[in-house]
Amino acid sequence: MIFSTVEQPDIVTLKGVLPASLEVFGCSGSVGDPGNGTSCFLLNQDVLIDAGSGVMAMNTAQMSKINHVLLTHTHLDHVSGLPFLVESRQHSQASPLYVYAQQKTIDVLRQHVFNDLIWPDFTAIPSTESPALKFVTIQPHVELMLGGAILIPFAVNHSVPTLGFVIKSSSGVLAISSDTYLTDELSQVLNSMVQVDHLIIESSFSNKDKKLSELTLHLCPSLLATQLNKLDTCRNVWVSYLKEWDRIQTEREIEDLEFNFPLKLLRQGQTIRF
Numbered sequence: 001m002i003f004s005t006v007e008q009p010d011i012v013t014l015k016g017v018l019p020a021s022l023e024v025f026g027c028s029g030s031v032g033d034p035g036n037g038t039s040c041f042l043l044n045q046d047v048l049i050d051a052g053s054g055v056m057a058m059n060t061a062q063m064s065k066i067n068h069v070l071l072t073h074t075h076l077d078h079v080s081g082l083p084f085l086v087e088s089r090q091h092s093q094a095s096p097l098y099v100y101a102q103q104k105t106i107d108v109l110r111q112h113v114f115n116d117l118i119w120p121d122f123t124a125i126p127s128t129e130s131p132a133l134k135f136v137t138i139q140p141h142v143e144l145m146l147g148g149a150i151l152i153p154f155a156v157n158h159s160v161p162t163l164g165f166v167i168k169s170s171s172g173v174l175a176i177s178s179d180t181y182l183t184d185e186l187s188q189v190l191n192s193m194v195q196v197d198h199l200i201i202e203s204s205f206s207n208k209d210k211k212l213s214e215l216t217l218h219l220c221p222s223l224l225a226t227q228l229n230k231l232d233t234c235r236n237v238w239v240s241y242l243k244e245w246d247r248i249q250t251e252r253e254i255e256d257l258e259f260n261f262p263l264k265l266l267r268q269g270q271t272i273r274f
């Protein structure tokens with residue numbers, strides 16, 4: 001696997017890379033559990049990965065510390081909290097909130113959300129010279145260094161253009177699949193790493209909805225097993241994005257899967273240190 005801008009780094013010696021914490025503010029695949037919002041992960045208090053309804057579990061102090069948001073894709077369960085975050089944060093921060101996403105994702109957000117109809121265009125508020133929101137285009141395999149970590153986007157297989165992220169800290173590697181159906185890209189990226197400490201991967205539906213998983217490009221436990229069998233190794237696999245209306249059955253089917261690495265269910269409120 002080839003990465004541009006930074007060669008496969010010796011992460012311990014890279015200046016500015018720190019130990020990392022990832023706080024889970026939301027990892028559900030739907031609404032229905034007031035204690036578990038949709039996709040929202042806070043890296044080192046500074047970088048938000050996705051801004052789904054999990055943003056609603058943040059207080060203003062936590063929101064004011066966020067300087068960067070990386071979006072995996074445009075679906076509402078991954079962006080619905082972004083308009084509220086931008087609006088709130090501008091009252092405590094003069095610097096813009098930088099939102100990183102693929103160009104197609106940015107185009108959709110500009111056209112359909114920050115269009116002065118659904119929500120104000122904060123790329124021109126309070127002024128175009130000094131806005132509350134700035135979009136930054138990112139591409140698969142072009143690394144970023146933010147919040148004391150290296151972030152590597154990679155493309156996954158969903159119904160709209162979607163990125164997963166590998167996050168490298170000074171002491172470990174964590175990957176987030178975002179929403180995806182079966183994908184070779186995920187396993188190729190992870191198998192190219194010396195060690196993967198944590199993988200957050202989805203299983204939206206239960207096995208009875210395998211056809212719906214295929215239609216909507218998601219995983220269910222049997223498809224998750226196929227996907228995980230492509231992985232050489234991973235220290236901890238965290239399963240996320242379960243749809244709340246079928247959580248109990250989906251959890252049961254996940255618990256029945258057997259691998260030689262631990263499979264755990266991710267919940268809002270957890271912090272993963274790596």
Ligand SMILES: Nc1ncnc2c1ncn2[C@@H]1O[C@@H]2COP(=O)(O)O[C@H]2[C@H]1O
Binds near residue numbers: 179215
């Ligand atoms: N054809 C469909 N039938 C039923 N539900 C759908 C269909 N297409 C999309 N969805 C749902 O809409 C959701 C949009 O976000 P997700 O991709 O997370 O998950 C998707 C499904 O739960």
